Amino acid sequence: MAVVVCSGYPCSGKSFRSNQIKEFFQKRDIQSGGSKQIIVLSENSHSLDIKRSAYDTSAAEKPARAALLTAIIRLISPDTILIVDAPNYIKGFRYQIYCAAREVKVRVATVYVLTSQEQCREWNKLREGDDRYSDETLENLFLRYEEPSSMVRWDSPLFTLLWSDESIPQSTLDALWDAVDKGKVSNPNSGTVATVKAPTDALATLEKTTHSIMQQIMSSQDGFGGFITLSPTPSSSPLKLMLPPRNITLPELSRLKRQFVTAQKKAITLGTIERGSLDWSEDGVCQRFVIFLEEQLQR
Template identity: 25%
Template sequence: MPLVVLCGLPGSGKSRRAEELRGALSAEERPVHVVAEAAGGRAALRAEVERRLSRRDVVIVDAGNELKSFRYELYCATKHAGTPHCLLHCSGGAPHPSAGPFETPDSRNRWDRPLFTVHGQEPLPLAEIRAALFESRPPPPNQSTRSQPLQSAGFLHQLDRVTQEVLAAVLAAQRSGAQPGELIQVAGASEGLVLSRPLGMAELSRLRRQFISYTKMHPSEENLPQLANMFLQYLSRSIQ
């Protein structure tokens, strides 16, 4: 269940490298998932990574991952899951005017190693990446990577309420005749949910519990306005 974290400036070829890596690692007869940055920000990206981590699957994070603090969060997720990880730095590109600072990875930081750097069109160091992912021991978990108690009771209450409202809206839409392929809108959310198949209460409740457990690991008041959108994105990915 290894994790590959890509980082780099816009235009440095991260998505191309992610697909190249997916093709190479798929030959190992393991499922390989590429998780890309999308609406919902870092919290949604982290939740999707944590959802994908499993005993056999390889997860590739195709995002800028500019901040060392976020790379540290992903490193903690791998420690919590007991899986190896490595960092692939795509050198090149240029800063985007609206983007924040890029904190260059440093192999002296435990969350930035093993560190592999590629420039331009040079080949990926596939042998070294495979060794880091499949032949090394995962870092041992410690207290900092275990789930911490939720700091804000208000956050938990809001999380419970919003996810209940989303589930109620999805079930109500289906009772009203919504069919697969239709977009279900939820009050207070800019996102919608396109049904790919009918969803029952048992499955929706299970996905809600999973989303809550992931979100509680890193509660953040700044995510409160986006909880409904984050949950809808999570449902959309989970029912594909």
């Protein structure tokens, strides 16, 4: 349903706010029928065990972030409001969460827990043992923090919560609920889905193999139909094509070739989405053309 990404300085009150938001969401959910699961994913819940010391070095931080992203992807679902209670201080990481959410068509909202550095230092001083950030890490994270912005699509809608407010203003909570309950859901598009470019010789392979298949059909067909064997190029594997029991004319075949080539050229120019990437080898193109011809010729 939605992901609420909390972001803020270390020890700024992200957990404090996440729990306030969860409580409010639970009340609103009960009022509207109680069908949603509301989860707070923190750095030490749902099998995560990310210590404050993970932020001491960037080497330790990378696997921690990867584990967090995996947990987010696992928990995102159409009937869940997932509140991510973690620093989420890198722009690129928030963008990754946004992409993961869009992949499964769930809404995204960002909550910026805005607390002064002085206040964070004070709250951190009150912590003990492992729970406390080292002074160096705390200062380092202040410097590295990349503030969310409502101007970029992955941080928006953006809700800023001031540390001086003990409770979250009702108008902000209402607007946040509307964003997760009724906000715009965008489809994954070329801006968020990785594209795979075709190799530079894809166009030449396409022309060569389709032309050769066309010639072989014209010279092998006998008007009675049945399988013919095609060997489009010396290096491609032989293929079987089922022909209908009639003579196929050259204009008909040329039209089908044009249709196929136009569609394939589009994939070459635009790239294909990662999960559906195409095989541009001679064998790959031949197989696709033969499948296309069989479908079209049997109609």
